[in-house]
Amino acid sequence: MVKDKKTKPSKELPLGFVDRQxxxxxxxxxxxxxxxxxxxxxxxxxxxxxxxxxxxxxxxxLPDKDRPDAGVFSFKDENKWxxxxxxxxxxxxxYVAKNYLEIPKPFKRYQLGTVWRNEKPGPGRFREFxxxxxxxxxxxxxxxxxxxxxLVSEILERCGLNKNDYIVNISSRKITDKLFEKLKINSKxxxxxxxxxxxxxxxLGWDEAKKLLGEGRKDKSGDYTKGSxxxxxxxxxxxxxxxxxxxxxxxxxxxxxxxxxxxFKNYKFDxxxxxxxxxxxxxxxxxxxxxxxxxAKGQTIQFGSIGGGGRYDNLVNNFGNLDCxxxxxxxxxxxxxxxxxxxxxxxxxxSRPVVICTFDKLRTKEYIEILTKLRNSNISSxxxxxxxxxxxxxxxxxxxxxxxxxxxxxxEIKSGKAxxxxxxxGNESSVKTEDLANEIKKxx
RNA sequence: GCAGCAGUAGCUCAGUUGGUUAGAGCACUAGUUUGUGGAACUAGGGGUCGGUGGUUCGAAUCCACCCUGCUGUACCA
Numbered sequence: 001m002v003k004d005k006k007t008k009p010s011k012e013l014p015l016g017f018v019d020r021q022x023x024x025x026x027x028x029x030x031x032x033x034x035x036x037x038x039x040x041x042x043x044x045x046x047x048x049x050x051x052x053x054x055x056x057x058x059x060x061x062l063p064d065k066d067r068p069d070a071g072v073f074s075f076k077d078e079n080k081w082x083x084x085x086x087x088x089x090x091x092x093x094x095y096v097a098k099n100y101l102e103i104p105k106p107f108k109r110y111q112l113g114t115v116w117r118n119e120k121p122g123p124g125r126f127r128e129f130x131x132x133x134x135x136x137x138x139x140x141x142x143x144x145x146x147x148x149x150x151l152v153s154e155i156l157e158r159c160g161l162n163k164n165d166y167i168v169n170i171s172s173r174k175i176t177d178k179l180f181e182k183l184k185i186n187s188k189x190x191x192x193x194x195x196x197x198x199x200x201x202x203x204l205g206w207d208e209a210k211k212l213l214g215e216g217r218k219d220k221s222g223d224y225t226k227g228s229x230x231x232x233x234x235x236x237x238x239x240x241x242x243x244x245x246x247x248x249x250x251x252x253x254x255x256x257x258x259x260x261x262x263x264f265k266n267y268k269f270d271x272x273x274x275x276x277x278x279x280x281x282x283x284x285x286x287x288x289x290x291x292x293x294x295x296a297k298g299q300t301i302q303f304g305s306i307g308g309g310g311r312y313d314n315l316v317n318n319f320g321n322l323d324c325x326x327x328x329x330x331x332x333x334x335x336x337x338x339x340x341x342x343x344x345x346x347x348x349x350x351s352r353p354v355v356i357c358t359f360d361k362l363r364t365k366e367y368i369e370i371l372t373k374l375r376n377s378n379i380s381s382x383x384x385x386x387x388x389x390x391x392x393x394x395x396x397x398x399x400x401x402x403x404x405x406x407x408x409x410x411x412e413i414k415s416g417k418a419x420x421x422x423x424x425x426g427n428e429s430s431v432k433t434e435d436l437a438n439e440i441k442k443x444x
Numbered sequence: 445g446c447a448g449c450a451g452u453a454g455c456u457c458a459g460u461u462g463g464u465u466a467g468a469g470c471a472c473u474a475g476u477u478u479g480u481g482g483a484a485c486u487a488g489g490g491g492u493c494g495g496u497g498g499u500u501c502g503a504a505u506c507c508a509c510c511c512u513g514c515u516g517u518a519c520c521a
Contacts (some may be wrong), residue, residue: 012512059521071520086521119520120445196519219517223447278521359479394481402481409479423481 016120016127020334027337027348028130032112034158035132042151044110044134049091051114055081058090059278059318073118084116088133089315089328096137096326097319105138112333124293124303124338132307135328137316142251145283145311146258148329152287152307153266159336160346166289166306169270172251173280173310176271179241183234193228198242199274202288203304206243210235242271251283275308284310285329293339306339307331353380354440355397357390359409366413370406370433377437379444398423403444406436 013019020028039046055074074083085091088111096103111133121127134151136144149168156166176198180191197212204212211217213235216227230238247253252269259267275284286308293303309329316324340346354374356367367383374381384393390407397405407419417430422443431439 015512090521117520120518123515217517219447223517225446225518357480390479391477391481396481398481405480407479411479419479421480426480426482428480 014127018126018128022350023348024334024337024341026350027340027346028333030348031155031159031333031336031340032132035110035112035155038151038155038158039110039134042108042147044108047092047095047109047111048113049085049088049095049111051084051116052082053085053091053094055083057094058083058085071118073116085113086117087115088113088131088330089135089309089312092133092135092137092328093315093326094319096316096324097322100322100324103137106141106144107137108135108144109137110134124335126334129335130333131330132333133328133330135326137326138324140313140325142254142283143258145285145327146255146262146264148309148327149255149267149285150259150262150264152329152331153264155331156287156336159340160343161289161340163266165291165343166266166287168267169273169286169288170252170255170267170283171269171271171273171285172249172283174251174282175241175247175249176274179238183230183237185230185234190228190230193226194230194238195274197228198238198272201242201272202270206239210239213238244271245269247271255283273308275310279312279315280310281313282311283327284308287331289339291339291343293342303335303339306335350401351380352401352403353382354404354406355393355400355402356381356383356406356408357393357397358384359390359407363408363413366408370408370418370436373433374437374440377441379437379440404440408433 036046055072072083072086074081076082092109092111096107113131113133114128115131116128118127134148136148149170153166153168157163176195180186180194185191185194194213197209200212201209204217208217212225212227213230214227214232215229216225218224247269256267256269259265270286273284273286275286286305288305289303307330309327311325311327313325316322316326356370358364358367371381371383384396386392386396394405402423404423405421407421412418412430415430417432418436419428420431420436420439421428424443429439
């Protein structure tokens with residue numbers, strides 16, 4: 001078969017998708033095991049829903065012809081549009097609506113799953129990522145909201161973050177709702193663009209955010225963003241209201257009281273917390289990291305929050321006439337892992353096998369005897385999987401980070417003692433084959 | 445989507461008044477050592493210089509368009 005260069009498959013990945021290697025995956029596993037333990041402790045059920053949903057079930061309307069994939073990945077199957085889920089909250093609302101009569105009320109569930117977004121990736125943001133989501137459905141009791149913040153904090157601290165590394169910012173959608181009422185801001189467009197501008201205060205600062213509230217703003221690349229055209233006195237009232245460190249918001253006051261009862265202090269009232277625009281109706285929370293995150297080139301990047309959530313009392317109701325208040329929180333696990341990898345004091349153990357070097361194919365039986373002994377002792381081990389000289393085998397063992405190699409050639413077989421070489425120190429010792437497992441455990 | 449910057453070997457990058465056969469370090473392969481890695485030395489393989497078109501006797505180098513990446517910004521249920 002003639003190979004034409006032009007027909008060679010591409011080795012590049014699609015935009016926004018990445019290969020994830022062992023270190024990252026092991027840290028992710030560590031995070032997940034912490035999550036599961038905490039969720040059991042807090043009394044949440046484990047749920048899984050499918051990757052695909054009908055597009056309209058998860059809050060997307062039929063894709064239009066020009067951009068059939070705006071925001072999500074979709075395709076048409078038997079005349080119905082399907083989409084890959086873009087979060088775990090919308091599928092939960094669908095699940096609750098479908099199983100409304102059977103589920104306990106309130107219903108506390110958690111879920112871990114990959115979600116997909118068809119949008120431009122940024123630093124530490126991809127188009128495919130793993131999300132953790134915990135929700136409490138079927139009660140207006142704000143203890144649920146508080147519990148979600150506390151459980152996320154416990155997860156973060158179990159993963160190795162300390163109280164200086166993160167903070168939970170809380171606010172309530174009702175604060176901005178009231179404010180807009182007072183200022184007679186009624187147009188939906190203006191409300192949305194104002195919320196967006198306020199959402200950027202922590203990143204841009206008040207001076208820049210105020211430009212977005214007014215006429216518009218030019219960013220440092222020279223790009224211009226239109227503002228929401230509020231009047232100066234309106235902007236002033238917004239600024240005065242939101243800059244206050246205290247609030248008369250009932251939501252916030254009540255949650256604060258519950259936090260106090262838990263003796264939980266790692267939170268801050270921050271009225272610039274806005275989160276999603278569409279469905280939140282009450283308390284909203286956002287989890288932010290307090291340390292710098294750098295990219296592969298060592299530049300500090302705008303990392304944003306690693307998670308957040310809030311109360312959405314109307315979402316389930318969209319599926320029918322179901323009065324079903326709810327509150328939830330999610331963490332972007334890959335982003336958390338990305339951040340954890342940058343903490344200097346964070347270490348994860350990666351097990352690499354002891355390599356049994358091969359000298360002679362006729363000795364395969366002897367190698368397997370040793371291998372079986374080691375594996376029966378639960379020691380990660382392998383017979384050199386390739387072919388080649390001892391030097392090549394040593395290079396292999398060194399490259400994979402193996403702790404030791406075992407040399408068992410004719411000389412050793414005659415004497416019944418294998419040579420055990422510690423690859424860290426270079427020391428070699430002669431060990432009876434039945435003692436190998438114990439000797440290796442000493443150097444691991 | 446918009447904007448700025450950038451694409452030369454697997455990786456990091458040199459390479460301007462446009463001129464033989466396009467370089468270095470690391471990595472890779474082989475050897476110095478046919479039973480010893482992480483050090484050294486020797487030799488070797490590997491590039492349509494992001495793509496297409498143009499200017500020119502001649503283009504990695506100049507021009508146009510396109511593609512891709514990074515960063516910011518917008519959108520983000």
